[in-house]
Amino acid sequence: MxxxxxxxxxxxxxxxxxxxxxxxxxxxxxxxxxxxxxxxxxxxxxxxxxxxxxxxxxxxxxxxxxxxxxxxxxxxxHPGMVRAIQDQAGRLATIQPAVANDVRSELAKRIVDVSFDGARSVFFTNGGADANEYAIRMARHHTGRNKVLARYRSYHGSTATAITLTGEPRRWANGTLDVGVVHFMGPYLYRSAFYAETPEQETERALAHLEQTIQLEGANTIAAIILETVTGTNGVLVPPPGYLPGVRALCDKYGIVMICDEVMVGFGRIGEWFAYQAFDVKPDLVTFAKGVNSGYVPLGGVVVSDAIHQTFATTPFPGGLTYSGHPLACASGVATFDIYKDEGxxxxxxxxxxxxxxxxxxxxxxxxxxxxxxxxxxxxxxxxxxxxxxxxxxxxxxxxxxxxxxxxxxxxxxxxxxxxxxxxxxxxxxxxxxxxxxxxxxxxxxxxxxxxxxxxxxxxxxx
The missing domain is CATH 3.90.1150.10 (Aspartate Aminotransferase, domain 1)
Structure with a gap:
């Protein structure tokens, strides 16, 4: 044996x-x-x-x-995942993203169905870093602005814009590859940068700091705020009550796109399809990867709101990938939904x-x-x-x-x-x-x- x-x-x-x-x-x-x-x-x-x-x-x-x-x-x-990939490889192993494909569109539909009210479509990528890259590109074209705010104690990937967004030491040696990125402090009550003593104080002071950053940088220059819904590698920082709705309110006030990076905590990691669903907030763009198909075949993507989708209804979106929505990856993504339901x-x-x-x-x-x-x-x-x-x-x-x-x-x-x-x-x-x-x-x-x-x-x- x-x-x-x-x-x-x-x-x-x-x-x-x-x-x-x-x-x-x-x-x-x-x-x-x-x-x-x-x-x-x-x-x-x-x-x-x-x-x-x-x-x-x-x-x-x-x-x-x-x-x-x-x-x-x-x-x-997982036998269900392996079988889905084998079955898909047996009937259509790969096809370019410019044509329609059954498992690609089925997975996109299922993702939209479990996303926020107003979600419209999914742009598929090869993983989490390029999902964040493309979300930023969408936000910039949608708003006509260039700056993006990202938190310290964050990780968003290692490609050019993604590593610049990252707020931890892996960014340092790479320099500033995207000059439009500005960092700010997020909430972390245990080591509070705001001298807060309660979660409520931390929320209030962190939001005041963020609004001051927006004002000092020029609200009309800022396309997006990107944040990990629950910070992953850099400490599993769960946002205190009211923080994410407060960020949403600031985005609405200043016309800024809110991007939730759910690459690590999406697809069930905290017991919800997406982590933002536990915090009573609705983003404009959501990035995902990892749990969408457990990495059996590389896959990531961006969930796009209807408003941003409509920006590109008659104007071409300037970006794409050879393997966007790869059938083998999408087949295992569809299987993920089935397995999540069958196994609770x-x-x-x-x-x-x-x-x-x-x-x-x-x-x-x-x-x-x-x-x-x-x-x-x-x-x-x-x-x-x-x-x-x-x-x-x-x-x-x-x-x-x-x-x-x-x-x-x-x-x-x-x-x-x-x-x-x-x-x-x-x-x-x-x-x-x-x-x-x-x-x-x-x-x-x-x-x-x-x-x-x-x-x-x-x-x-x-x-």
Whole structure:
């Protein structure tokens, strides 16, 4: 009996050192990796994935608590997803975007149907970064303005405009590739830039700061405000009550397009089709990717309001992609909708998030002094780790590297040694397992995190 199937379809067994050696050698020789100094990394060869687990060539098993890059919402090798891609490949593997295609139009219809009131159409892209690029282009042409406001502590992708929109260190080395981008501070009560003491104060002061930024930059120069509905990688920052409706009101007041970046938190991550639906707000453009088909085939897109759609009713939209609405990607997107309905994904995310994750993380915060704050919803959460609760000093400095990052590296290593693949960024240990995870596996992963926090506690310097 085989453990996994190799590249050429041959059945193979774990522990094949020759196969592992070849994979590692080819990777090191020929693959150029993102966000990395090439000689400083040694990527782990992975042989197999199934459900919420994956295995290396030695047979070491990892419980996937990061959904890879928070995209694998339906887990590894979901049979419904694999079958949809196989069936589509058998009848029409690819076709250009200028013609009409059944699965492309069906997926667009389903996305519009679960979107905001006034949503009109979907422009398909290859992923999240180009979805944000095209949303900004639409907003600029729609308004005739050039500037775009984006928050610090954000990530919007690594293409030219998207990386300029990004409000964290990955932007720095790339310079200012889009001179029309202006950054502002968003709400983050635990480390408030506005000296707020309550969520209500944080909302009021963050909105006042945003309005002042709009006025100082010139409202008639600003095309759009883009924000992650729930900030993902940079801390799982859930907006305080009233903040997103307040942003909407400012956009209406000054004629600015509101763009919700739902690349990470859309398609069920917090228990709604789109995260903005939990905050009583209606955007003008919504970007998505990741969960739309769990990354089985690259796919992203922009949900377009009727008003913006009409801007291009008789004027051509200046943009396009060879693989926009690729049939294989769209077929797996349609299957995603069917699977979510058949398996009650949205309902189970809300249930497990409220009944299991939230109370268990509260217990961990009470037990471990290194946990400064717990934030999140559904199946995306963050543990803000600190050296001192009183001062809120982070466990590691902002953008720490080398020896300064050692405490977080030790926490991550403890998770991996125990068979959990975590999602970590700066001083935060974050949770984003596949949405199909069982309660038993969820509890198992949380237990591993509990033990790993003992490592974080060993660096604690407070009272």
């Amino acid at each position: 085989s453990d996994f199937v190799g590249m050429n379809g041959a059945e193979e067994r774990f522990g094949d050192t020759a196969a592992q050696r070849e994979v590692r050698a080819n990777d090191r020789q020929y693959v150029f990796h993102s966000w990395s100094a090439q000689d400083a990394i040694d990527p782990l060869p992975i042989a197999k994935g199934e459900g919420v687990r994956f295995w290396d060539y030695d047979g070491n098993e990892f419980l996937d608590f990061s959904s890879q890059l928070v995209n694998l919402s339906l887990g590894h090798q 994904i949205l309902e189970r995310v809300r249930d497990l998030g409220e009944r299991v994750v939230a109370p268990r993380l509260a217990e961990l915060a009470a037990k471990h002094p290194s946990v400064g704050e717990v934030r999140g919803a559904g199946m995306i959460w963050s543990l803000d780790l600190v050296r001192d609760r009183a001062t809120r000093e982070p466990l590691v400095p902002y953008n720490a590297a080398g020896e300064a990052a050692a405490p977080m590296a030790a926490v991550v290593a403890a998770c991996k040694d125990a068979g959990l693949w975590p999602f970590a960024h700066f001083n935060r240990l974050q949770l984003a397992p596949p949405l199909i995870i069982s309660e038993e596996d969820l509890e198992r992963g949380l237990a591993i995190i509990d033990a790993a926090l003992d490592v974080a506690d060993s660096y604690y310097a407070g009272e």
